Amino acid sequence: MASVPAVLRSEWTKIRTVSSTSWTLISAFVVTVAVGAALCALMKSQFDDLKPAERLTFDPTFISFSGMVLGQLAMVVFGVLVVGTEYSSGMIRTSLAAVPQRATFLFAKLAVATALALVVGMATSFLSFFLGQALLGPHRTTIGEPNVLRAVFGAGLYMALIALFSMGVATMLRSSMLSLGILMPFFFLISQILSAVPGAKKVARYFPDQAGSKIMQVVPGAMNSDPPPYGPWAGLGIMALWVVAALAGGYLVLKSRDA
Numbered sequence: 692m693a694s695v696p697a698v699l700r701s702e703w704t705k706i707r708t709v710s711s712t713s714w715t716l717i718s719a720f721v722v723t724v725a726v727g728a729a730l731c732a733l734m735k736s737q738f739d740d741l742k743p744a745e746r747l748t749f750d751p752t753f754i755s756f757s758g759m760v761l762g763q764l765a766m767v768v769f770g771v772l773v774v775g776t777e778y779s780s781g782m783i784r785t786s787l788a789a790v791p792q793r794a795t796f797l798f799a800k801l802a803v804a805t806a807l808a809l810v811v812g813m814a815t816s817f818l819s820f821f822l823g824q825a826l827l828g829p830h831r832t833t834i835g836e837p838n839v840l841r842a843v844f845g846a847g848l849y850m851a852l853i854a855l856f857s858m859g860v861a862t863m864l865r866s867s868m869l870s871l872g873i874l875m876p877f878f879f880l881i882s883q884i885l886s887a888v889p890g891a892k893k894v895a896r897y898f899p900d901q902a903g904s905k906i907m908q909v910v911p912g913a914m915n916s917d918p919p920p921y922g923p924w925a926g927l928g929i930m931a932l933w934v935v936a937a938l939a940g941g942y943l944v945l946k947s948r949d950a
Contacts, residue, residue: 698799715769716811723762723815730757731823750913751832752842755823763853767874770857773804775867805855812850838909845906859937863944903930
């Protein structure tokens with residue numbers, strides 16, 4: 692029976708020795724910070740052109756995380772690769788032979804990968820915030836303002852949950868290509884499009900990305916958008932329920948099927 696510390700070390704070795712997982716985390720960091728900074732600089736130059744209602748509901752904290760739309764896709768890729776590489780390479784058979792306790796194997800992998808995603812997520816959220824506020828000039832806010840620190844921490848948690856959700860889906864589907872083929876269009880196209888369609892908006896607001904992203908808002912109804920029927924922590928809770936469901940499904944598949 693493999694000890695938990697040994698399994699954790701093994702999973703850490705797997706992740707850090709696969710260059711693709713490292714590069715996806717770097718990409719998540721760079722893309723999120725860069726896009727957020729660019730949009731903050733653009734917003735500063737065009738702030739006076741906004742409609743009065745948009746100026747009144749301007750959320751300088753939330754605009755700092757504008758790059759999250761693209762950065763989260765890198766987190767999706769990271770989560771999928773952490774699990775999917777085991778299946779595509781055939782390493783899953785060796786891993787389960789070494790660690791026959793499938794719950795130990797799975798949750799050690801999830802723990803190590805989620806810890807990495809959380810560290811990168813927090814670094815990304817704090818740098819995005821401080822750089823974005825510097826570029827917003829007179830329209831900036833400070834981290835000491837009410838609910839701003841919650842939003843910055845929440846952005847880091849959001850990135851980690853995106854990665855964890857992707858790991859759960861990849862464990863269920865047992866394929867990197869299939870997982871990416873579902874998750875990438877879902878987050879980048881379907882969720883974004885449905886959230887803009889009046890008839891589908893009430894359903895889309897309960898999607899994991901739409902609900903979870905509310906933790907990053909300080910001003911309800913930012914930029915004159917429709918406020919959701921739940922608060923920021925409730926939104927993150929809805930996202931957490933999606934994550935739990937994906938992980939439970941992944942565990943059941945791993946437990947019931949051969950490698």
